[in-house]
Amino acid sequence: MTQLPGLLDTEAIRKDFPLLDRVVHDGKKIVYLDSAATSQKPRQVLDALNAYYERHNANVHRGVYTVAEEATALYEGARDKVAAFINAPSRDEVIFTKNASESLNLVANMLGWADEPYRVDHETEIAITEMEHHSNIVPWQLLSQRTGAKLKWFGLTDDGRLDLSNIDEIITEKTKIVSFTLVSNLLGTVNPVETIIRRAQEVGALVCIDASQAAPHMVLDVQALQADFVAFTGHKMCAPTGIGVLWGRQELLEDLPPFLGGGEMIETVSMHSSTYAPAPHKFEAGTPPIAQAVGLGAAVDYLSAIGMENIARHEHAITEYAVRRLQEVPDLRIIGPTTAEDRGAAISFVLGDIHPHDVGQVLDEQGIAVRVGHHCARPVCLRYGIPATTRASFYLYSTPAEVDALVEGLEHVRNFFG
Template sequence: MAGNADQAEIGAMSDGSTRTPLDVAAVRADFPILDRRMAGDQPLIYLDSANSSQKPRQVIEAMARHYELHNANVARSVHQLGTESTEAFEAARDRIAAFIGAPDRDEVVFTSNSSAALNLAANVLVWAEPPLGLRPGGEVVITEMEHHSNIVPWQLACERSGATLRWFGVTDEGRLDLSNIDELITERTTVVSLVWVSNVLGTVNPVAEIARRAHEVGALVVVDASQAVPQFPVDMAALGADLVAFTGHKMCGPTGIGVLWGRKDLLAQLPPFLGGGEMIETVRMQGSTYAAPPHRFEAGTPPIAQAVGLGVAADYLSALGMDRIAAHERAITAYALDRLADVSGLRVLGPTDPVDRSGAVSFTLEGLHPHDVSQVLDSLGIAVRAGHHCAKPVHDRFGVASSTRASFYLYTTREEIDALADGLEKVKKFFR
């Protein structure tokens, strides 16, 4: 279903050069689910990748092979299967470290998802010794466009520590309002935690700029990169953050695995989050000492097969080229914004300019509930998301309770965007 237009465009690379664009038809052939027929024999048009991406057969087959041939627990057995499983798990850590430009493999902590990674960060910063720990009189700064996973953990952390929660607002255009940055980030600031790419507005935030300001006052910077890592090249060494969370299921990997990246020197100063097997150095009835990072933060049996799948997903994306994926994402998002602008009564939440914008486009359709819009589109084989997308405050900011969201990825075609625009016209006629 890949369009000729997708093949004809030359993607602009981050360094200003050009190269062969992403071969979307070849990419789609790697994703078995995209050949599905839905109810009424409708072809599947999957526009919900910000929620969860689809998985290429390379990832599916790698996980199946692990279970078929190498299944055993890690770091606990000296038999062959245990050794093979441990080697595969740690090789996945190497692959992820390389994929995100981590200076050291031991900076990669496996978690179950982004929410778990952000909760880990918030809790250990409550428990940490001064000057790292949250304390009464200290402040945590977040933003109004955060996913609930980067709001609720900090609310709880502030309640438990006596710190104060503050936040950046959002402009009418859907950008972060940085006009009062010097009032929000001050000597009282202990942590600044923000989303890199909004899952509702699609806005790409200037993380490096905000991190520089935060570090000037001695604050730590935590970044929710759930929507960023799948979409464009990431270099942790250059980002300027101290802790970064992302998840596997949005980057062609399996569910049940995420990552918390942290500066090695910082992780070494932080206390454990969960207690149990593998995170210890030694245990006595009188007390315990703990393993060095990353294992200090990986209590219990980890997501082994999921790590194997995530490592293969990182290799898959790297082989395609993250610059090419980013170029395709920009092109398809620009095309979608143009097509949706022709749908009368449709209001896009967030930037309508594709610059510094990702492929998550949330919108309302005048007089219609987002759930109704989604259900009619689903009857046409078009999968979108409806609701508040786990981000109620930003919906409140724009005066709506919920929205419909179409989100794109490396396998999205222009024909699918056309089908969405045509489908929205059918939605309007259905309820007219």
């Protein structure tokens, strides 16, 4: 058994994740290498969901009876846990959404409807990057189309890094918002946040960070980041689907208009006009994802007990090993950084001229679950002249043995296709 420095006690951790015991395809135990798409859920989270529905299920905030007050306490308690997890200055800066896509759309629409000095219009510019997930491209394209703002983006180097050589041309005095991913979901690249934010601050632009591939894997400190908005999703960090987070600076949330209208987000309503509740409720119209938030709170408890520093150390060791082993496979080309330096635990690759869908199908027959396609980052594939990639992604429960199984599986793929 391969021993690597910095590994977690995966034997103990894996016992918390029921799906990892599943047997598929002729008795093969599943090798789950798709955590960048969604993580598996530990029993602690599943138990919290069941307990909520069995013992505390009620709508939040308005009921004065016991169960409703319990539901409210659990929901708002989850907000407290998330605020502590990301080191937010105030719990009121934590907005619950259904996913990171909704969080990013929320920011784009707030800025499109805002008054000066935040308003994005035909005289302003928006800066993103070529490596973004579609969730951090399409909202800004829509905003540009509606307002006439000019959309600009950073390109990519041949080795999968951001090309910042023209940073002063991309982020100018006209730039109102700079939105970029902290960690690429396809390339695995960890971006130079400080350099980009420093330039944005020089011109007075707001900064929005997509931390969907960062929050599950490393310490996420919104105060240290010095961004204005940070978005991430729960289902990639051991929580249920249907729950996301937008963190925003308090003064911005107070000044910016709401995106969705309805129950809970109001202060007063008449037939002529309405006034709005303070943040975060101002941005949480209607019945929220209560059970999902409770599950997110349980996931935060679970990850915090293990320690995000320890998780990051484990994943770095696994990623370093995986990068090295994958480069031993003939005809395999990693799309993105080919070292573990400043890279996350998602590794995308192409194998000769074998289509990624065929690679994924043959691996599946061996019990190995990987992702295939453009991973909602098609501009990256276009940049590197490929139709799609196979992606293996790792998490706190991943083991060196699973990396070895992947490499052996890829040898089988090569032999299968001759």
